[in-house]
Amino acid sequence: MTDTDINADWIAVDWGTSNMRAWAMSASGTVLAEATSDQGMGKLTRDGFEPALLDVIADWIQGPTTVIACGMVGSRQGWVEAPYATVPSGTLPEGLVQAPTTHPALTVHVIPGIKQTNPPDVMRGEETQISGFLARNPGWDGVICLPGTHTKWVHISADEVVSFQTFMTGELFDTIAKHTVLRHSIAADGWDDAAFAEGLDLGIARPERLAARLFALRAQGLLNDMVGNAARAQLSGLLIGAELAAAKPYWLGQQIAVIGNSTLSKLYVDALATQAAPATQVNAATITLAGLTAACRRLKG
Amino acid sequence: MTDTDINADWIAVDWGTSNMRAWAMSASGTVLAEATSDQGMGKLTRDGFEPALLDVIADWIQGPTTVIACGMVGSRQGWVEAPYATVPSGTLPEGLVQAPTTHPALTVHVIPGIKQTNPPDVMRGEETQISGFLARNPGWDGVICLPGTHTKWVHISADEVVSFQTFMTGELFDTIAKHTVLRHSIAADGWDDAAFAEGLDLGIARPERLAARLFALRAQGLLNDMVGNAARAQLSGLLIGAELAAAKPYWLGQQIAVIGNSTLSKLYVDALATQAAPATQVNAATITLAGLTAACRRLKG
Numbered sequence: 324m325t326d327t328d329i330n331a332d333w334i335a336v337d338w339g340t341s342n343m344r345a346w347a348m349s350a351s352g353t354v355l356a357e358a359t360s361d362q363g364m365g366k367l368t369r370d371g372f373e374p375a376l377l378d379v380i381a382d383w384i385q386g387p388t389t390v391i392a393c394g395m396v397g398s399r400q401g402w403v404e405a406p407y408a409t410v411p412s413g414t415l416p417e418g419l420v421q422a423p424t425t426h427p428a429l430t431v432h433v434i435p436g437i438k439q440t441n442p443p444d445v446m447r448g449e450e451t452q453i454s455g456f457l458a459r460n461p462g463w464d465g466v467i468c469l470p471g472t473h474t475k476w477v478h479i480s481a482d483e484v485v486s487f488q489t490f491m492t493g494e495l496f497d498t499i500a501k502h503t504v505l506r507h508s509i510a511a512d513g514w515d516d517a518a519f520a521e522g523l524d525l526g527i528a529r530p531e532r533l534a535a536r537l538f539a540l541r542a543q544g545l546l547n548d549m550v551g552n553a554a555r556a557q558l559s560g561l562l563i564g565a566e567l568a569a570a571k572p573y574w575l576g577q578q579i580a581v582i583g584n585s586t587l588s589k590l591y592v593d594a595l596a597t598q599a600a601p602a603t604q605v606n607a608a609t610i611t612l613a614g615l616t617a618a619c620r621r622l623k624g
Numbered sequence: 625m626t627d628t629d630i631n632a633d634w635i636a637v638d639w640g641t642s643n644m645r646a647w648a649m650s651a652s653g654t655v656l657a658e659a660t661s662d663q664g665m666g667k668l669t670r671d672g673f674e675p676a677l678l679d680v681i682a683d684w685i686q687g688p689t690t691v692i693a694c695g696m697v698g699s700r701q702g703w704v705e706a707p708y709a710t711v712p713s714g715t716l717p718e719g720l721v722q723a724p725t726t727h728p729a730l731t732v733h734v735i736p737g738i739k740q741t742n743p744p745d746v747m748r749g750e751e752t753q754i755s756g757f758l759a760r761n762p763g764w765d766g767v768i769c770l771p772g773t774h775t776k777w778v779h780i781s782a783d784e785v786v787s788f789q790t791f792m793t794g795e796l797f798d799t800i801a802k803h804t805v806l807r808h809s810i811a812a813d814g815w816d817d818a819a820f821a822e823g824l825d826l827g828i829a830r831p832e833r834l835a836a837r838l839f840a841l842r843a844q845g846l847l848n849d850m851v852g853n854a855a856r857a858q859l860s861g862l863l864i865g866a867e868l869a870a871a872k873p874y875w876l877g878q879q880i881a882v883i884g885n886s887t888l889s890k891l892y893v894d895a896l897a898t899q900a901a902p903a904t905q906v907n908a909a910t911i912t913l914a915g916l917t918a919a920c921r922r923l924k925g
Contacts, residue, residue, distance in 0.1 A: 399846075407847075442836075443843040473805075473839055489843070490835040494804050502803045503795050504774075531831030531870040534791040534863065535743075538774055542744040542790070545700075546708075562835065569832040 329356050331383040333623075335615035336376070337608075338396035339448060340365045343375065344608070347383040352616055356383060364395040372402035373424055376431070390431040391619045392422075393611070394448035397433040407438035407445060411483045414454035415618055434618055437484055444489050448611075449475050452582050455614030456605060457482055465578030468602070470587045472497075474566065476573040488573065490566045493587075496559060505537060508544035509558060510551025522557035523594055526564020536561050563594050574600050583607050630657050632684040634924075636916035637677070638909075639697035640749060641666045644676065645909070648684040653917055657684060665696040673703035674725055677732070691732040692720075692920045694912070695749035698734040708739035708746060712784045715755035716919055735919055738785055745790050749912075750776050753883050756915030757906060758783055766879030769903070771888045773798075775867065777874040789874065791867045794888075797860060806838060809845035810859060811852025823858035824895050827865020837862050864895050875901050884908050 331347035338344075341363040347356040362375035376390070397405030403423065408416030419432040436447030449469050457463060457479070469475040472493040478485040500509045525536060540557060543549035567574070579595060579602035581588045588604045595602045632648035639645075642664040648657040663676035677691070698706030704724065709717030720733040737748035750770050758764060758780070770776040773794040779786040801810045826837060841858060844850035868875070880896060880903035882889045889905045896903045 438843075438847055440847070443840050443847050445843050445846055488836050489839040491804065491838040491842075492835045495800075495835055495838075498799050498803045499796075502799045503792065529870070530834075531866050533831075533834065533870075534793045534796055534867055535789050535870055537792040537796075538790040539744050541792075542739075542746045545746055546739055546741070546744050565832050566835055569830070569836055 329383040330385040331355060331380075331388055333389040333391065333619050334380050334383060335612055335619070336390055336392035336396070337448065337451075337611050337615070338392050338394045338401075339363055340395045343379065343396075345376070345379050346612055346615075347380070348616070348619075354612070364398065364401050369402065372396065372422070373426065373429075377426060377429075384426075384428050387428050387430070389619065389622070390429065391419075391434065391615050391622065392431060393434040393451035393615060393618075396422075397435060398447055401433075402431070403433055405433040405435040407436045408450075410437060410439045410487070411485050412437050412450075413482065414450050414457055414479075414484055415614070415621060416450065419618070419622060432618075432622060434615075437487075439487060442488070444487055446475055446477075446487060446489070449477070450484065451614035451618065452607060452610050453477060453479065453484065453614070454617050455610040455612065456580060456582060458613050458617045459610070463578070463580075465580065466573050468570075468574070468579065468581045468583075468591055469607075470581065470583040470591050476570045478573060488570065490570070492562045492566045496562055499537065499558060500555065503537070504541055505554070505558070508541050508549065508551065509554045513552035513555060515550075515553040515556040518553035519556040519560040519590070520597075522560020523564040523567075523597065524560075526561040526566075527568045527598070528564075530565035530568040533561060533565055559590065563590060567594060567598065574598075574602075579603070580605055582610055630684040631686040632656060632681075632689055634690040634692065634920050635681050635684060636913055636920070637691055637693035637697070638749065638752075638912050638916070639693050639695045639702075640664055641696045644680065644697075646677070646680050647913055647916075648681070649917070649920075655913070665699065665702050670703065673697065673723065674727065674730075678727065678730075685727075685729050688729050688731070690920065690923070691730065692735065692916050692923065693723075693732060694735040694752035694916060694919075697723075698736060699748055702734075703732070704734055706734040706736040708737045709751075711738060711740045711788070712786050713738050713751075714783065715751050715758055715780075715785055716915070716922060717751065720919070720923060733919075733923060735916075738788075740788060743789070745788055747776055747778075747788060747790070750778070751785065752915035752919065753908060753911050754778060754780065754785065754915070755918050756911040756913065757881060757883060759914050759918045760911070764879070764881075766881065767874050769871075769875070769880060769882045769884075769892055770908075771882065771884040771892050777871045779874060789871065791871070793863045793867045797863055800838065800859060801856065804838070805842055806855070806859070809842050809850065809852065809855045811856050814853035814856060816851075816854040816857040819854035820857040820861040820891070821898075823861020824865040824868075824898065825861075827862040827867075828869050828899070829865075831866035831869040834862060834866055860891065861895075864891060868895055868899065875899075880904070881906055883911055
């Protein structure tokens with residue numbers, strides 16, 4: 324099957340800062356085709372979004388086509404600003420915002436993010452994953468953890484986002500590994516389960532010592548020839564451990580789901596297990612598409 | 625007076641990762657001339673050190689001249705490796721190491737750093753500042769804080785370094801401000817005392833929340849138009865607060881001296897004052913030269 328055989332009923336788009344992913348969908352909800360692009364929001368100016376989208380989906384358009392998009396595409400620096408809903412909020416906020424288009428057959432709707440005033444916090448894209456999860460798990464109450472560059476902990480009750488808190492854990496990991504003196508000590512990839520477990524214990528028990536533990540990783544490299552795999556895994560453990568210590572009011576005694584890429588999600592599930600907090604791991608891409616599908620159904624009535 | 629009038633009895637050199645600073649000294653300990661260079665250890669290969677030094681001091685050499693150097697010049701990537709002494713250690717460790725030279729009148733001695741096995745830690749350069757401080761304050765016992773890229777807390781007793789702990793606070797500040805999403809929220813300079821105080825309180829009270837507080841700075845920029853000066857000061861407060869929380873076993877109930885650049889040292893002194901821990905502020909450059917002078921006196925008997 325070539326792309327010219329595709330006739331999408333609608334198109335689902337997950338458009339983040341770094342990448343974009345699109346699915347051609349049938350009216351019955353089957354995936355007809357799927358494609359990705361590295362033209363993330365961060366690389367585009369406002370008038371660059373429509374051409375970047377058409378680069379990916381043009382062959383799927385045989386007639387008037389609705390696109391439903393979530394993520395940073397709706398930020399102030401995105402295609403069109405989709406103003407945040409405010410907690411407590413349904414996970415599919417009202418008020419999809421239409422993006423300006425020139426292609427005659429294209430209508431693009433952007434899903435708004437959700438904000439919280441106190442403490443101040445924002446999400447864009449995660450609300451769609453959460454609504455996808457709830458579409459698959461009706462009536463589910465508990466806490467959803469969405470690990471990533473900016474990990475979110477979200478309290479869900481009665482199909483609403485009650486409150487949430489974001490941790491810059493993933494971005495701290497990348498930045499510390501690449502842009503500090505630890506770049507000499509930390510391998511670009513590789514892993515060591517024992518070093519992760521040690522970092523996790525230290526991070527949970529003494530989260531305030533993070534800046535000291537970071538330098539200790541460097542000193543261990545100099546004095547004890549600590550290998551780069553172990554340093555990498557221990558850094559991850561320290562950061563996730565400190566996050567779990569701070570997020571305890573979210574996860575303690577709650578039903579927990581972890582939505583994210585499989586490697587990172589498994590780290591969180593395993594880390595929570597050490598705290599006697601069982602969590603269910605959920606695939607992010609599947610659940611994002613489920614959320615975009617729910618938004619499309621509501622739009623089309 | 626031009627440099628050609630200088631006839632140094634010896635030359636003091638503080639050679640760090642980023643910069644180098646040299647003083648032409650008389651036999652009686654007077655500073656005859658002073659110069660700096662951006663040829664730090666990080667920019668040089670092993671055979672680049674002598675030319676980089678001569679660029680700065682050649683005019684001061686009228687006959688056989690001793691150079692005493694401290695800092696990263698003695699690291700494995702430096703001019704010559706000056707192996708670490710181990711705590712407990714005198715602040716002027718035995719075993720100056722001579723660097724290889726080709727200039728017939730030049731003899732270069734490098735001061736070793738100090739290491740600690742458990743928890744693993746290292747210092748290079750700070751030992752010289754500490755010995756300078758003790759030369760000026762004989763018999764002083766207490767804790768010395770040396771704020772900077774890698775802030776050190778050092779327990780001094782009976783003229784020895786008993787133990788120490790390094791925090792990557794300064795490097796975290798720079799890296800987070802420049803290389804994360806907070807670069808959009810944080811001003812390149814500027815300050816706000818109230819925002820620093822708020823960050824300090826949060827950092828001391830709930831250090832485990834650092835990764836969440838960082839994202840909250842971003843959210844406050846998006847939602848509340850928090851200004852860049854305030855975000856910059858609050859980030860500094862959060863990081864220094866978390867450090868003080870972790871370093872409490874060092875400073876609690878101790879006599880405290882803070883040695884560093886004046887702006888940063890004042891932040892630490894003021895922060896300690898909020899914890900009812902009075903500290904004396906000491907100028908770093910003066911005290912480094914005092915330490916190099918003490919090393920020269922011991923070398924020359």
